[in-house]
Amino acid sequence: MDDKSTIAPSSVPTEAQVRDDVLAWFNEAWDPDLSLLEWREILIDSGWAVPSWSRQWFGRDLPAWADLVAQQAIRHAGGVATPVGVSMFLAAPTLYDHASNELKDRLLRRTLTGELVWCQLFSEPGAGSDLAGLTTTAVRDGDDWVVNGQKVWNTSADHADAGLLVARTDWGATKHAGLTYFVLDMDQPGVEVRPIRQMNDHCSFNEVFLTDARIPHDQVVGEVGGGWTAARGTLAHERTFSVLRRAHVEPDASGRVVDEARVEAADYLKTYEWYPQRAGRVDLVIERARAFGVADDPVVRQEIMKLLAFNRAAELTAERAKAARALGRPPGPEGSIGKLALSEVARRCNRVHSLIAGARAMLREGPDPLDAVAAEVLVSTPAQSIAGGTDEIQRNIVGENILGLPREPAVDRNKPFREVGAP
Numbered sequence: 052m053d054d055k056s057t058i059a060p061s062s063v064p065t066e067a068q069v070r071d072d073v074l075a076w077f078n079e080a081w082d083p084d085l086s087l088l089e090w091r092e093i094l095i096d097s098g099w100a101v102p103s104w105s106r107q108w109f110g111r112d113l114p115a116w117a118d119l120v121a122q123q124a125i126r127h128a129g130g131v132a133t134p135v136g137v138s139m140f141l142a143a144p145t146l147y148d149h150a151s152n153e154l155k156d157r158l159l160r161r162t163l164t165g166e167l168v169w170c171q172l173f174s175e176p177g178a179g180s181d182l183a184g185l186t187t188t189a190v191r192d193g194d195d196w197v198v199n200g201q202k203v204w205n206t207s208a209d210h211a212d213a214g215l216l217v218a219r220t221d222w223g224a225t226k227h228a229g230l231t232y233f234v235l236d237m238d239q240p241g242v243e244v245r246p247i248r249q250m251n252d253h254c255s256f257n258e259v260f261l262t263d264a265r266i267p268h269d270q271v272v273g274e275v276g277g278g279w280t281a282a283r284g285t286l287a288h289e290r291t292f293s294v295l296r297r298a299h300v301e302p303d304a305s306g307r308v309v310d311e312a313r314v315e316a317a318d319y320l321k322t323y324e325w326y327p328q329r330a331g332r333v334d335l336v337i338e339r340a341r342a343f344g345v346a347d348d349p350v351v352r353q354e355i356m357k358l359l360a361f362n363r364a365a366e367l368t369a370e371r372a373k374a375a376r377a378l379g380r381p382p383g384p385e386g387s388i389g390k391l392a393l394s395e396v397a398r399r400c401n402r403v404h405s406l407i408a409g410a411r412a413m414l415r416e417g418p419d420p421l422d423a424v425a426a427e428v429l430v431s432t433p434a435q436s437i438a439g440g441t442d443e444i445q446r447n448i449v450g451e452n453i454l455g456l457p458r459e460p461a462v463d464r465n466k467p468f469r470e471v472g473a474p
């Protein structure tokens with residue numbers, strides 16, 4: 052790590068100070084002819100890959116907002132920061148917060164370099180919203196755990212090296228207390244990944260069947276029986292993570308590092324190519340209304356304006372949530388309603404695209420290439436209100452945690468899970 056920082060060790064720096072420090076380091080260290088891996092090793096050693104982490108673990112003990120400031124400064128200067136996606140935004144922070152030092156030592160660096168690709172193995176056929184009701188079971192066998200069960204809706208599991216797995220390890224404990232969080236090696240005989248074809252014809256999810264899959268005991272994340280705490284950590288990161296909001300390299304950047312980063316990002320983002328359509332493509336409605344000659348139809352205009360006004364309000368709410376996070380404030384109402392607002396934008400887009408295009412909104416191949424995009428919106432937006440927690444669950448959170456309403460009745464919370472869960 053360089054020691055030319057202008058930031059005094061015990062002071063809280065300003066954004067401008069952090070940006071200046073990153074750039075001073077970057078301008079000396081950047082070598083576009085390195086391989087992506089070689090560059091990321093240098094980045095990690097500098098402490099600027101994840102400056103909010105501790106110095107012991109590749110960081111600089113800076114506030115949480117410094118991560119984004121550093122990434123943007125490096126990118127705007129024509130460089131490359133850490134990889135995009137689940138590995139960096141779900142796996143890395145969960146391991147950092149909950150894994151043993153030994154496990155961090157084995158996994159964190161290779162996650163930051165992009166060598167390890169991760170997937171999230173949480174949902175099951177009988178446990179999605181009610182995640183703590185999962186029944187995939189891990190039983191201790193000497194130095195290993197043996198896992199049996201089924202996971203589902205697991206994005207990218209077909210090309211992941213490792214999975215963030217939550218499994219039941221104690222059926223005699225209460226629902227939440229009987230869970231343990233593991234790192235599962237995906238490349239082993241007991242792990243069978245079957246892709247699922249979606250109604251929008253993409254194939255980003257998988258079912259994962261676990262039959263006597265083995266996990267070394269030292270791949271438990273946190274405590275045995277403490278899986279719910281670590282899982283909630285992952286879910287909290289998931290609510291603030293958007294694969295689409297993260298740019299990777301500047302369009303005019305060049306060099307070997309950049310070229311390899313572009314290939315890495317393009318490869319990763321293949322899985323997510325329908326996500327803009329999932330969000331509703333609000334950006335297309337005016338263009339489509341003009342193309343269909345209905346831009347001066349009073350009903351269409353009215354609906355478009357309602358959509359655009361709602362979308363703008365949602366964007367401003369998201370900005371408020373971002374500003375509150377940057378100031379280190381705990382998640383507030385603006386964060387919780389933000390996800391609901393995104394679902395509503397997607398639903399309204401769906402309606403407006405149909406209103407504009409009529410039956411042509413259903414054509415996968417129409418006279419205009421955008422027909423296919425609009426058609427994909429119709430069959431992709433339902434996912435917006437399910438992924439990362441459904442709208443109904445989000446409303447429960449708002450009701451209970453923000454409005455202070457009574458908790459949802461739950462008869463299964465305080466009994467041994469074997470008495471209330473499916474066998």
Ligand SMILES: Cc1cc2nc3c(=O)[nH]c(=O)nc-3n(C[C@H](O)[C@H](O)[C@H](O)COP(=O)(O)OP(=O)(O)OC[C@H]3O[C@@H](n4cnc5c(N)ncnc54)[C@H](O)[C@@H]3O)c2cc1C
Nearest residue numbers: 171172173174179180204205206434437438439440441443
């Ligand atoms: C795009 C996308 C990506 C995903 N990626 C992953 C991934 O990588 N890994 C992973 O593990 N999972 C993933 N999931 C799964 C996702 O987490 C679950 O789909 C989600 O938690 C909902 O669970 P479920 O599908 O089992 O629905 P259910 O929980 O069965 O819900 C069915 C319906 O009942 C309602 N409902 C349920 N409980 C309540 C309640 N208490 N009060 C009111 N209404 C209720 C729900 O709102 C919903 O409308 C992904 C899903 C999507 C759409």
